[in-house]
Amino acid sequence: MTRYDPAEIEPRWQQRWHAADLFRCETEGAGEPFYCLEMLPYPSGRLHMGHVRNYTIGDAVARYQRMRGRRVMHVMGWDAFGLPAENAAIQHGTHPRRWTEENIEAMRRQARRLGWGYDWSREISTCEADYYRWNQWFFLRMLERGLVYRARRPVNWCPSCATVLANEQVHGGRCWRCGEAVTERDLDQWFVRIRDYADELLQGLEALEGWPERVRRMQAHWIGRSEGAAVGFPAEGLERPIEVFTTRLDTIYGATYLALAPDHPDLEALVAGSPQAGAVRSFVARQRGRTLVDRFSAVGEKEGVFTGRYARNPFTGERIPIWVADFVLAEVGTGAVMSVPAHDQRDFEFARKYGLPLRCVVRAPDGLPLTADRLEAAYTEDGVLHDSGPYTGLSSAQARERMLADVQARGWGGRRVVYRLRDWGISRQRYWGTPIPVIHCELCGPVPVPEEELPVRLPEQAPLTGEGGSPLARLPEFVRAACPRCGTSAQRDTDTMDTFVDSSWYFFRYLDPHNARAPFDTTRVRPWLPVDLYIGGIEHATMHLIYTRFWTKMMRDLGLVAIDEPVRRLFTQGMVIKDGAKMSKSRGNIVDPDAMVARYGADTTRLFSLFAAPPEKDLEWSEAGVEGCWRFLQRVWRAFDEARAHLGPPNAPRPAGVDRGAALELRRVAHRTIARVTEDLLPERLQLNTAVAAIMELTNAIVPLSRAERLDSAEAWALREAFEILARLLAPFAPHLAEQLWEGLGHPPFVSAAAWPEAEAELLVRESVTIVVQVNGRLRGRVELPRGASEAEALEAARAEPRVSAYLDGRRIERVVYVPDRLLNLVVR
RNA sequence: GCCGGAGUGGCGGAACGGUAGACGCGGGGGACUUAAAAUCCCUUGGCCCGGCAGGGCCGUGCAGGUUCGAGUCCUGCCUCCGGCACCA
Numbered sequence: 001m002t003r004y005d006p007a008e009i010e011p012r013w014q015q016r017w018h019a020a021d022l023f024r025c026e027t028e029g030a031g032e033p034f035y036c037l038e039m040l041p042y043p044s045g046r047l048h049m050g051h052v053r054n055y056t057i058g059d060a061v062a063r064y065q066r067m068r069g070r071r072v073m074h075v076m077g078w079d080a081f082g083l084p085a086e087n088a089a090i091q092h093g094t095h096p097r098r099w100t101e102e103n104i105e106a107m108r109r110q111a112r113r114l115g116w117g118y119d120w121s122r123e124i125s126t127c128e129a130d131y132y133r134w135n136q137w138f139f140l141r142m143l144e145r146g147l148v149y150r151a152r153r154p155v156n157w158c159p160s161c162a163t164v165l166a167n168e169q170v171h172g173g174r175c176w177r178c179g180e181a182v183t184e185r186d187l188d189q190w191f192v193r194i195r196d197y198a199d200e201l202l203q204g205l206e207a208l209e210g211w212p213e214r215v216r217r218m219q220a221h222w223i224g225r226s227e228g229a230a231v232g233f234p235a236e237g238l239e240r241p242i243e244v245f246t247t248r249l250d251t252i253y254g255a256t257y258l259a260l261a262p263d264h265p266d267l268e269a270l271v272a273g274s275p276q277a278g279a280v281r282s283f284v285a286r287q288r289g290r291t292l293v294d295r296f297s298a299v300g301e302k303e304g305v306f307t308g309r310y311a312r313n314p315f316t317g318e319r320i321p322i323w324v325a326d327f328v329l330a331e332v333g334t335g336a337v338m339s340v341p342a343h344d345q346r347d348f349e350f351a352r353k354y355g356l357p358l359r360c361v362v363r364a365p366d367g368l369p370l371t372a373d374r375l376e377a378a379y380t381e382d383g384v385l386h387d388s389g390p391y392t393g394l395s396s397a398q399a400r401e402r403m404l405a406d407v408q409a410r411g412w413g414g415r416r417v418v419y420r421l422r423d424w425g426i427s428r429q430r431y432w433g434t435p436i437p438v439i440h441c442e443l444c445g446p447v448p449v450p451e452e453e454l455p456v457r458l459p460e461q462a463p464l465t466g467e468g469g470s471p472l473a474r475l476p477e478f479v480r481a482a483c484p485r486c487g488t489s490a491q492r493d494t495d496t497m498d499t500f501v502d503s504s505w506y507f508f509r510y511l512d513p514h515n516a517r518a519p520f521d522t523t524r525v526r527p528w529l530p531v532d533l534y535i536g537g538i539e540h541a542t543m544h545l546i547y548t549r550f551w552t553k554m555m556r557d558l559g560l561v562a563i564d565e566p567v568r569r570l571f572t573q574g575m576v577i578k579d580g581a582k583m584s585k586s587r588g589n590i591v592d593p594d595a596m597v598a599r600y601g602a603d604t605t606r607l608f609s610l611f612a613a614p615p616e617k618d619l620e621w622s623e624a625g626v627e628g629c630w631r632f633l634q635r636v637w638r639a640f641d642e643a644r645a646h647l648g649p650p651n652a653p654r655p656a657g658v659d660r661g662a663a664l665e666l667r668r669v670a671h672r673t674i675a676r677v678t679e680d681l682l683p684e685r686l687q688l689n690t691a692v693a694a695i696m697e698l699t700n701a702i703v704p705l706s707r708a709e710r711l712d713s714a715e716a717w718a719l720r721e722a723f724e725i726l727a728r729l730l731a732p733f734a735p736h737l738a739e740q741l742w743e744g745l746g747h748p749p750f751v752s753a754a755a756w757p758e759a760e761a762e763l764l765v766r767e768s769v770t771i772v773v774q775v776n777g778r779l780r781g782r783v784e785l786p787r788g789a790s791e792a793e794a795l796e797a798a799r800a801e802p803r804v805s806a807y808l809d810g811r812r813i814e815r816v817v818y819v820p821d822r823l824l825n826l827v828v829r
Numbered sequence: 830g831c832c833g834g835a836g837u838g839g840c841g842g843a844a845c846g847g848u849a850g851a852c853g854c855g856g857g858g859g860a861c862u863u864a865a866a867a868u869c870c871c872u873u874g875g876c877c878c879g880g881c882a883g884g885g886c887c888g889u890g891c892a893g894g895u896u897c898g899a900g901u902c903c904u905g906c907c908u909c910c911g912g913c914a915c916c917a
């Protein structure tokens with residue numbers, strides 16, 4: 001008997017797949033395209049189990065679709081720019097490129113060892129000029145269209161990473177990458193007008209039926225559309241009125257003060273010369289030093305300072321004080337609010353603390369007007385207006401409409417929609433990224449680098465300190481440039497692009513990876529898009545997955561693609577957990593994929609990562625579970641070894657007698673397994689854990705026959721058929737062992753290229769079925785009947801069952817519920 | 830606070846509104862072995878009646894409801910996880 005030795009089997013098949021170029025995919029050709037995509041990895045060093053899970057799911061789907069006859073695009077690439085490379089370089093005195101390339105090399109080797117089938121001829125690495133030049137090209141296209149602009153603005157700053165972060169990259173006030181508390185800084189930055197697409201990004205979510213509801217909700221919330229009105233409050237000492245945004249225009253008669261954000265642009269002009277100026281300035285200075293984390297944790301303890309200035313409520317003509325308050329955020333709405341303490345909880349708390357007046361103007365529809373002195377909390381519901389001049393008596397909704405019409409008629413302001421989504425700041429003050437193709441000229445301002453001069457190459461050497469400031473700025477030979485417009489000496493932009501730019505369009509490039517004239521050829525990519533299935537972690541719900549949707553729409557508007565959305569079906573797989581926590585180096589609960597492969601082989605590793613939990617849920621790592629998968633594969637191996645003696649030649653004619661007895665039973669199980677596994681592998685289902693379970697059941701049905709002393713010709717034939725089915729069903733999950741079985745069965749290679757088995761319909765239905773008999777909904781017996789038996793026949797059979805008849809004895813059957821071939825429920829009294 | 834998701838054996842998890850617990854792990858018993866490992870076979874939700882054969886009751890977070898029938902649908906709670914969070 002031969003031993004199951006993955007260390008011997010697996011490299012051999014990997015070699016043969018490679019030699020046969022089995023996974024190459026032509027852009028054009030026969031077969032319906034299927035684009036199976038997984039989020040490309042950051043080459044951090046080694047694969048971790050999260051990668052293994054992600055890519056094994058994708059590989060199983062890709063292999064399955066290939067066997068179904070689809071032309072499958074399945075590619076691997078590297079999100080190769082980014083900060084860890086730079087930090088590692090600083091720490092270990094190496095170069096980011098070298099560090100990155102070594103990691104890619106190691107991870108590519110690991111990918112092969114796990115048996116993942118990619119078209120390596122399409123591999124891309126985003127740190128290559130061939131790739132990032134097109135980031136620059138897109139930047140210039142967006143600049144032409146005004147989709148990129150430069151602005152000085154308070155931006156999120158991660159002190160540890162020494163760079164700016166986009167809003168999406170700040171999670172709970174902390175850096176998404178390193179967890180450091182984020183502060184604010186004023187910097188000149190390039191921004192992408194993703195906000196211009198806010199409405200479309202929001203609307204588009206409804207059509208994304210193939211996306212998890214969870215992700216759609218998260219994005220909708222992230223975009224955060226709110227509808228209301230912008231109203232100008234004339235302020236003493238300012239030429240232009242202070243514009244406030246409100247969704248509760250109906251409460252405007254209750255506004256008793258204005259509150260401005262500490263970094264409101266008009267604040268300095270407002271307070272200049274006021275006796276309060278000093279107090280305001282020191283308050284503002286204190287606020288600026290606070291981190292976001294600090295600000296979040298202080299929710300509820302609002303602070304503010306009176307500016308010494310007043311504004312006029314356009315509706316009432318009333319003079320109300322202007323305050324600066326920390327709970328008003330510059331980036332929300334207009335950065336200024338009309339405060340209505342009686343009807344807004346925040347305004348209420350602030351007014352209480354500083355003794356500002358309250359005025360009630362809305363009451364519950366069935367209630368009495370509240371009075372300010374009795375209020376314990378703001379009344380924030382809609383209701384009926386009182387003490388609101390001509391609007392008194394209107395409902396909140398009516399009032400909002402009328403008031404808005406009057407605001408517009410009198411030129412005070414108008415309807416306004418604001419989004420929580422902010423423009424995407426893409427400038428990064430680090431080295432290892434795409435240089436921004438702009439030259440700053442003292443005379444002409446920022447001038448785009450002419451297209452024919454692309455790529456602006458990232459200099460191979462730059463002084464890296466990690467202490468802040470763009471490393472490229474310290475390279476005079478990089479910085480110095482002639483202004484493309486006027487020719488005078490000017491300076492290159494020394495920031496690099498956010499690496500989320502790289503990952504926004506890489507899967508378009510996979511489809512045309514060597515194109516030197518354009519990011520990709522429009523006609524080539526068309527048949528492949530949108531991506532049929534995209535697999536990755538949930539953590540990108542409001543980062544990468546928003547950016548790439550935006551990028552697709554932007555490319556559509558440039559005429560490059562004809563789609564509105566990049567991804568038809570999104571699958572978010574769960575995390576890999578060990579001892580109740582996400583695997584991480586700092587926790588020391590890492591399981592190394594290499595060690596797994598060395599010990600159990602790739603097939604066991606793959607199988608476990610698919611079997612141990614439904615793919616969308618978190619997977620708890622269990623050594624015992626791995627052992628179980630290992631045992632299963634051994635069992636398959638041994639069963640096949642034992643069966644050899646029984647098996648006839650391939651393609652033998654079907655002998656008489658396969659339609660009864662053990663042969664029939666085995667055939668039924670085998671064909672039912674085809675149906676189950678096929679269904680579980682559908683992109684909209686993807687229940688790979690139950691698919692594996694079904695294959696285990698098939699194996700359990702095979703074992704007794706393969707081990708039998710002697711089989712008749714029908715049983716032997718059925719046994720061969722079962723193994724041929726097993727080999728092909730196993731191919732997406734444990735492809736090496738599957739190849740070995742296929743070869744052992746006398747077939748030419750490769751099972752990976754064989755046709756997926758078809759279930760014979762007549763084997764899926766039985767001529768006799770077990771019907772469950774219930775009395776009053778409780779299980780009391782089972783009867784065997786021919787399929788399609790009538791209710792009367794079922795009833796007769798049920799009455800003949802002693803267990804059933806005991807419950808019917810002396811009672812009247814009031815109702816019979818009959819589900820043909822399944823169940824009979826007798827309702828008695 | 831708002832928005833999602835999830836609660837099923839000792840564990841991971843299965844179950845078109847129709848036999849709850851597939852498959853795997855773990856446990857118990859047995860075979861093989863001098864012994865162990867490996868492997869194989871039987872068994873395994875709880876309680877109760879029975880010598881066995883067999884049978885009964887309870888059971889999918891809690892409380893109700895709809896239904897002939899609810900893990901699954903509805904209402905209200907509880908707990909845990911995730912996202913957002915002073916959004917004007």
